[in-house]
Amino acid sequence: MTARIGVVTFPGTLDDRDTQRAVRVAGAEAVPLWHRDKDLKQVDAVVLPGGFSYGDYLRAGAISRFSPVMESVIEQAKAGMPVLGICNGFQVLTETHLLPGAMLRNNHLHFICRDQKLRVETNSTAWTADYETGQEISIPLKNIDGRYVADERTLDMLEAEGRVAFRYLDVNPNGSLRDIAGITNEAGNVVGLMPHPEHAVEPLVGTGRTDGLGFFTSILKNLVGAR
Amino acid sequence: MTLDTVKNAEQTPEAGQPWADLGLKPDEYERIREILGRRPTGAELAMYSVMWSEHCSYKSSKVHLKQFGEKVPANDAMLVGIGENAGVVDVGQGYAVTFKVESHNHPSYIEPYQGAATGVGGIVRDILAMGARPVAVVDPLRFGAADHPDTKRVLPGVVAGIGGYGNCLGLPNIGGEVVFDSCYQGNPLVNAGCIGVMKHEDIHLAKASGTGNKVILYGARTGGDGIGGVSVLASETFEAADPDGVTANRPAVQVGDPFQEKLLIECTLEIFKENLVAGIQDLGGAGLSCATSELASAGSGGMRVDLDTVPLRDSTLSPEEILMSESQERMCAVVEPGKVDRFMEICEKWDVIATVIGEVTEGERLEIFWHGEQIVDVPPRTVAHEGPVYQRPYARPTWQDALQADDANKLPRPANATELRDQVLKLIASPNQASKAWITDQYDRFVQGNTILAQPEDAGMVRVDEDTNLGVAMATDGNGRYAKLDPYAGAQLALAESYRNVAASGAKPLAISNCLNFGSPEDPDVMWQFAEATRGLADACLQLGTPVTGGNVSLYNQTGETAIHPTPVVAVLGVIDDVTRRTPIAFKEEGQLLYLLGETHEEFGGSAWSQVVHDHLGGLPPKVDLERERLLAEILISASRDGMIDAAHDLSDGGLIQAVVESCLRGGTGARLVVPDDLDAFTFLLSESAGRAVVSVPRSEELRFTDMCGARGLPATRIGVVDGTVSDANAVVEVQGEFALPLEELRTAHTQTIPGLFA
Numbered sequence: 013m014t015a016r017i018g019v020v021t022f023p024g025t026l027d028d029r030d031t032q033r034a035v036r037v038a039g040a041e042a043v044p045l046w047h048r049d050k051d052l053k054q055v056d057a058v059v060l061p062g063g064f065s066y067g068d069y070l071r072a073g074a075i076s077r078f079s080p081v082m083e084s085v086i087e088q089a090k091a092g093m094p095v096l097g098i099c100n101g102f103q104v105l106t107e108t109h110l111l112p113g114a115m116l117r118n119n120h121l122h123f124i125c126r127d128q129k130l131r132v133e134t135n136s137t138a139w140t141a142d143y144e145t146g147q148e149i150s151i152p153l154k155n156i157d158g159r160y161v162a163d164e165r166t167l168d169m170l171e172a173e174g175r176v177a178f179r180y181l182d183v184n185p186n187g188s189l190r191d192i193a194g195i196t197n198e199a200g201n202v203v204g205l206m207p208h209p210e211h212a213v214e215p216l217v218g219t220g221r222t223d224g225l226g227f228f229t230s231i232l233k234n235l236v237g238a239r
Numbered sequence: 240m241t242l243d244t245v246k247n248a249e250q251t252p253e254a255g256q257p258w259a260d261l262g263l264k265p266d267e268y269e270r271i272r273e274i275l276g277r278r279p280t281g282a283e284l285a286m287y288s289v290m291w292s293e294h295c296s297y298k299s300s301k302v303h304l305k306q307f308g309e310k311v312p313a314n315d316a317m318l319v320g321i322g323e324n325a326g327v328v329d330v331g332q333g334y335a336v337t338f339k340v341e342s343h344n345h346p347s348y349i350e351p352y353q354g355a356a357t358g359v360g361g362i363v364r365d366i367l368a369m370g371a372r373p374v375a376v377v378d379p380l381r382f383g384a385a386d387h388p389d390t391k392r393v394l395p396g397v398v399a400g401i402g403g404y405g406n407c408l409g410l411p412n413i414g415g416e417v418v419f420d421s422c423y424q425g426n427p428l429v430n431a432g433c434i435g436v437m438k439h440e441d442i443h444l445a446k447a448s449g450t451g452n453k454v455i456l457y458g459a460r461t462g463g464d465g466i467g468g469v470s471v472l473a474s475e476t477f478e479a480a481d482p483d484g485v486t487a488n489r490p491a492v493q494v495g496d497p498f499q500e501k502l503l504i505e506c507t508l509e510i511f512k513e514n515l516v517a518g519i520q521d522l523g524g525a526g527l528s529c530a531t532s533e534l535a536s537a538g539s540g541g542m543r544v545d546l547d548t549v550p551l552r553d554s555t556l557s558p559e560e561i562l563m564s565e566s567q568e569r570m571c572a573v574v575e576p577g578k579v580d581r582f583m584e585i586c587e588k589w590d591v592i593a594t595v596i597g598e599v600t601e602g603e604r605l606e607i608f609w610h611g612e613q614i615v616d617v618p619p620r621t622v623a624h625e626g627p628v629y630q631r632p633y634a635r636p637t638w639q640d641a642l643q644a645d646d647a648n649k650l651p652r653p654a655n656a657t658e659l660r661d662q663v664l665k666l667i668a669s670p671n672q673a674s675k676a677w678i679t680d681q682y683d684r685f686v687q688g689n690t691i692l693a694q695p696e697d698a699g700m701v702r703v704d705e706d707t708n709l710g711v712a713m714a715t716d717g718n719g720r721y722a723k724l725d726p727y728a729g730a731q732l733a734l735a736e737s738y739r740n741v742a743a744s745g746a747k748p749l750a751i752s753n754c755l756n757f758g759s760p761e762d763p764d765v766m767w768q769f770a771e772a773t774r775g776l777a778d779a780c781l782q783l784g785t786p787v788t789g790g791n792v793s794l795y796n797q798t799g800e801t802a803i804h805p806t807p808v809v810a811v812l813g814v815i816d817d818v819t820r821r822t823p824i825a826f827k828e829e830g831q832l833l834y835l836l837g838e839t840h841e842e843f844g845g846s847a848w849s850q851v852v853h854d855h856l857g858g859l860p861p862k863v864d865l866e867r868e869r870l871l872a873e874i875l876i877s878a879s880r881d882g883m884i885d886a887a888h889d890l891s892d893g894g895l896i897q898a899v900v901e902s903c904l905r906g907g908t909g910a911r912l913v914v915p916d917d918l919d920a921f922t923f924l925l926s927e928s929a930g931r932a933v934v935s936v937p938r939s940e941e942l943r944f945t946d947m948c949g950a951r952g953l954p955a956t957r958i959g960v961v962d963g964t965v966s967d968a969n970a971v972v973e974v975q976g977e978f979a980l981p982l983e984e985l986r987t988a989h990t991q992t993i994p995g996l997f998a
Contacts, residue, residue, distance in 0.1 A: 023590060024498050026409030030688035033705075064407045067498030120998070123402045123681045152685045154406070211685040216819060217702060218685045 015235035017228075018045040018055035020085070020101075022076050026063035027098065027210060034210035035059070038228030040235075047079040056235045057094035057138070058085055060101025062154075062208060072115060072157045073103035082108060094138035094231055095202045099155055102194065102204030111195055111204050112170070113162030118155070119187030127219045128153035128207050129181040130193050134174050137200040142230040149223035151212040153185055153193075158206040160188035160195075170195055178205050242558075243281040245613045252278050261288035261467070267627055274621045282546075282607060282614040285559040286622055289467070289525035290532060293794055296626035299760035300792040303770050306777035307787035314786050316749050319442060324368045324521065325435075326788020327442055328750045330814040332709050335439050337369040340379070340432040340715065340754040340810045342793035347429035350492040351396025356404035357465075357495040358431040360567050363408060364521035367504055368570065370443035370511050371435025374687060375701050376405050378415035378431055379715045379754070379808045383424030385670035385996050390419070393427050394678075395997055401431070402681040407497035408504065411690045412682035413699025415715055416808075419670045422719065425798030430754045430791075432810050434713055436703050441511060445520040447538035447573040447599050452517055454531070454542060455579070457586055457593035458503045458569040462552035465493035465526070465565025499568040499591075506589035507570060513585070515578045522569035528562045528622070530571040531597075532605055535619035538573070541604045542619070544597035558609045573599060633766030643724060645857025647843040652921050659921060660978035662852055663896050664988055666925070669851040672893045673992035674904075691818045695901065697889050698744035702818050710818035714740035714811055717756075718892065719804030720845035721860035726768040727775035730807040731863045734779045735929055736891050737811040742872030743887040743932055745822040745879035746813030751780060753790035753809050758802020760794045768805035769794075776807060782865045785811065822879040824888040824898075825906035826935050826961045831885060833910060833959045835895065836871055836948070837931030841922050847892040848925045867930040867953075874953050875932060883944040886935035895958075896924040898933050900972055900985050909963035909970030909982055915956050920977050923958075935961055 017035045019042055021028045032042035043055050047065075052058065066075035076082060082104070089095045089110050097105035105111045118124060129150050132143040143149070162170070167190055170176050178194035186206075194205025209224025211217075241247070248254075258268040261284065271279050271287050279287060293299060308321055318335055319327035325339035343358025359376060366373045378401050383390045405412055415432070447454065510516060518538060520530045527549070535542040546558050556564070574582050579595065586593035600606070605622070607615035653659040666672050674695065684693040691710055692700040698714040716736040722729025738748045753776065758765040780787055796803045815821060826833075843849050844858030878884040886906070888898040903910050914920045936944050948955035963970035963982075973979035 023502055024407070026407075026501070026686055030686065033688055063409065064498060064501075067407070067496070069498070122399070123406055123683075125680050125683050125685065154683045154685060156406075208685065211688055214688075216708075217688055217690055 018058040022047040022065035027061040031061040031210045060097040062099030073107040077107040097204035105204040116159040123156040125154040139203045142226040153207040158186040286528040291626040303773040310777040310781040312784040324365045341791040346492040352400035355397040355400030361523040362433040366433045366435035368521040370441040371437040381428035384421040385419040413693040446518040447534040452599040454597040460552040518573040532622035536623035541600040541602040636764040647849040647858040668988035677994040697740040712746035712813040717808035719806040723804040726771035730772035730775040731779040733809040739889045741813035742875040746815040756806040758797040827906040883940040884934040890931040894925040912959035
C-alpha cells in the first residue's frame with residue numbers, strides 16, 4: 013500500500029486538483045480533504061495547496077486557520093505528521109504559527125507569474141529529502157502576497173537552525189527578506205514555500221521541467237521508509 | 240411612491256414615463272405600448288429598455304450577422320450554434336468545447352479595474368452555463384497611445400482587474416493581444432475570451448420548460464451596481480474626454496467578487512454532475528430581466544417570478560432596480576421540484592445562497608409579482624427575442640478612396656544598411672511590437688496544470704485529456720489599421736492571422752468566435768465598415784471551413800464624432816490529437832535551417848513599419864489569399880505531427896524580422912539570415928504579406944520537408960540558420976550583407992519598453 017496524502021480544499025482553493033495530480037504522478041494516493049470536515053481520513057501527510065482561501069479578503073490565510081480541518085491539521089502537525097503549505101498554504105501555516113513570519117504584498121504591488129529559480133537550502137526535511145542541499149531548481153511562482161517578512165531575531169534563528177529551506181536565486185521576485193522563498197519548522201515535518209512545485213511535475217506542461225516532483229517523491233520515500 | 244402595478248398601468252394610460260432616460264427611442268416606446276395594449280408598468284419599461292438596448296438586442300447588427308448563419312461551411316464539429324450562451328464544437332474522444340469572446344469596453348474606460356474584472360467574470364459564466372468547466376481565458380486588449388497620460392490610468396487598472404479576477408478563479412490566462420493606437424484613446428477595447436470543456440452529454444441549454452419546475456436564483460445577492468450597464472453605458476456614445484461623464488457613469492459599472500464566482504463555478508459543476516437542472520442561464524448584462532425573459536422565451540411555457548424573494552444587498556432597491564441590476568456572480572436555474580432539495584444541499588455545501596424565486600407556468604406569459612401584486616405581464620419573446628431590428632443606412636465613406644490612394648509603399652525607405660538596422664531596432668522596441676511580458680506576467684498561466692503553450696506563443700494551448708493527450712488551442716487576432724483601410728479584407732486578415740497562429744502551434748483550426756468592435760451604428764460610415772467586415776468574415780469562414788459559433792458585437796465605440804478603427808477580433812479554436820506534437824515559437828537548436836513559407840510582396844499599407852517610422856496609415860492592407868492560408872495551415876500541421884519542424888512562428892505585423900527576433904529571444908539563440916535573390920532586404924524583413932510563416936527545420940528533415948512543400952505547391956525559401964547555442968552571450972541576429980544586432984541589445988530593446996511606460 014502506498015502513502016495516502018491529503019489535499020485540503022478550502023473555498024477559494026485553486027491548485028487542489030493540480031496538487032492531487034502531482035501526488036499521483038509521484039506514485040502516492042491523493043485524498044481530498046474538505047475544509048468543513050475535521051476528519052483527516054487517516055492520511056499520512058497533508059498538503060495545503062495554493063489559491064485564495066475564503067477570498068483572502070481579510071489577510072491571506074487569516075480565515076482558513078480557523079476552519080475545522082485546520083484544527084486537526086495543527087494537532088497532527090504538532091504530533092509530527094508531515095505538512096506542506098504551498099503559496100496560500102504557506103500563508104495559512106504562518107497564520108497558524110506552525111511556521112514563523114508572515115507574507116506581505118509584493119514590494120512592486122503586482123501579481124507576478126514567472127518561472128523562478130530557487131536553491132534548496134536543506135534536504136533535512138520530510139519534503140526535500142530527494143534533493144541535494146544546495147541544488148538549484150526552477151518552478152513556477154505566482155502570487156501577489158508573497159513577500160516573506162519576520163523580525164531580525166526570528167530570521168537569525170531560522171538561519172542558525174538551518175530552517176531556511178528555499179532561497180530565491182537570480183531575482184528576488186517580491187522583496188522577501190533574505191531572499192527567503194520557504195522555511196521549515198524545527199522538526200522538519202512542516203514546510204511552507206511560495207513557489208509551486210505541483211506545477212512542475214510533468215515535462216510537457218507548465219515550464220516543461222519536473223523540478224517540483226522531488227517534493228512529492230521525498231514525502232513518499234519518507235512515509236514508505238518509515239513503515 | 241406607489242407601486243406601479245399592471246392594474247395601475249391600465250388605469251393611468253397617460254402617466255408620463257422616463258423611457259428616453261432609459262435609452263429608448265420614441266417609436267420603440269410606442270411599440271411596447273402596442274405589444275402590451277396599454278402603457279408598460281415601470282418594471283416592464285425597465286425590462287424592455289435593457290433588453291432592447293443595442294448591447295442585448297443586436298438591433299443594428301442583426302441584419303448583417305445573419306450571414307454567419309447563412310454562409311455556413313459543411314462542418315461536422317458544430318454541436319450548438321449561434322444563439323445560446325456560447326457555441327459548442329466537437330473535438331473528438333467524446334469531448335466538446337465551448338468558447339466565446341465578449342467585450343467589456345465601456346465599463347473598462349469608466350472604471351478600468353472593475354470593468355475588466357467583471358468582463359472576465361461574465362464570459363466565464365457564459366461558458367459555465369453551457370455545462371462546461373472553464374479551462375482557460377484570453378484577453379485581447381486595445382488602448383490609446385502608449386505614452387498618453389490616460390493610458391497610464393486605464394492599462395494598469397485593466398491588467399490588474401483581469402489578473403485580480405481571473406487569478407482568483409484558477410483559470411490559466413493563455414493568450415490575447417495588447418495593441419496601442421490613439422484611435423482607442425477615449426474608448427479602449429477590453430475583450431475577454433474563455434474556453435470550456437465538457438463531455439457531449441453534459442451540454443446544457445438556456446430554456447425553461449416543464450410546468451411546475453422551480454426557478455432558482457443562486458450566487459451573490461443583488462445590489463445596486465451595474466444598473467443600466469447595457470443600455471446607458473454600452474449603447475451610447477461618450478462625449479469627448481469628459482471627466483464628469485466618467486464619474487457620473489461609474490455606478491453603472493458592476494463590482495466583481497471573484498471568490499463568489501469561484502464558488503459558483505464549483506457549485507454549478509457539482510450540480511451538473513448530478514444532473515439537477517432542466518435549463519440554466521447566467522446573469523450578465525440586463526441581469527434578471529435577461530435571464531427570466533430569455534429562459535421563458537426559449538422554453539415551452541410561461542414563468543411566474545416573485546421578485547420580493549430575491550436576496551438583496553440593499554433592502555431599499557425598487558423592483559425596477561432589481562430587474563435591471565447587473566450585480567455579478569449570479570446564475571438562474573430551472574429545476575424539477577423533486578430535485579430542488581438536492582440542489583439546495585449542494586449550494587449550502589459551497590456557501591452559495593440559493594432561492595426559489597418562481598416557477599414555470601402554463602401559458603406564454605412572463606409574470607412578475609412584488610409582494611403579491613403583479614408588476615409585469617408580458618409575452619417573454621417580445622422582450623428577449625423579438626426586439627426592434629434596424630436596417631441602418633450605410634454608405635462607403637467619402638474619405639475611403641483618398642485613404643487608399645495614400646500608398647504606404649511610396650513612403651521613404653531606409654537609404655542604407657545602417658538606417659535599416661536602426662529602423663528594425665526602433666520597430667522591435669515600439670510599444671505594439673515590444674514584449675508584453677510585464678502585462679502577461681500579472682496573469683496566472685500555470686494553474687490547472689494543463690497549460691501546454693501560453694503567451695508569447697502564437698496560440699495558447701491546453702491539454703484536455705491527461706491519458707490521451709488531446710488538446711485544444713486558441714488564438715485571437717485583429718488589426719484595426721488593416722480594417723480601416725479595407726474593412727472587408729481587414730476582417731478576413733483577422734481570421735487568417737488567427738487561423739495561421741493556431742496552425743503554427745500544430746493544432747487544426749475548427750471554428751471561430753468573434754468580437755466586433757465598431758463605432759456608432761447611427762453613422763453610415765461606421766455601418767458600412769460593419770457591413771463590409773461581417774460580409775468579409777462570413778465569406779472567409781465559408782471558404783476556410785470554420786463556422787462562426789457565436790460572438791459579440793460592441794458598437795458606439797467612439798469619442799464624440801470620432802469612431803475607433805473598425806476592429807473585428809477573431810478567435811479561432813483548434814484541436815490537436817496529441818499535445819506532445821505541439822510546435823513552439825522558440826529557435827533552440829544551433830544549425831537548424833530557417834525556411835520562409837509563402838510569398839513576400841511589397842505590402843506596407845497599415846504595416847507596423849509605416850506606423851512606427853512614418854506615423855502613417857494609408858494604402859491597401861496585405862492581399863488576402865485564403866486558399867494559400869489553408870495550404871500553409873495544412874503544411875504546418877503535417878510538419879508538426881510528423882516531427883519535421885521544431886519551431887514555427889506566423890508572420891504578421893512587423894513582418895519577418897519581428898518573428899525571427901521573437902523566436903530567437905524565446906529560445907535564447909541567434910540567427911543568420913540571407914536575403915533571397917528576388918527580394919530587397921527591406922521588403923524581405925518588413926513587408927507584412929499574409930499567408931506566411933517561418934519554421935525551424937532539423938537538417939535531417941530538410942529533404943522530407945521541402946519535398947512535402949514542393950509536392951503541395953507551397954513556396955518554401957531557405958533563408959538562413961539558427962546560430963549560436965542556447966544562452967550564448969554573444970548570439971546575434973545577422974542579416975548577411977546588411978547588419979548584425981546582438982541578441983542582448985534586441986532583448987533590452989524588446990523588453991524594456993512596456994515596464995518603462997507602466998511599471
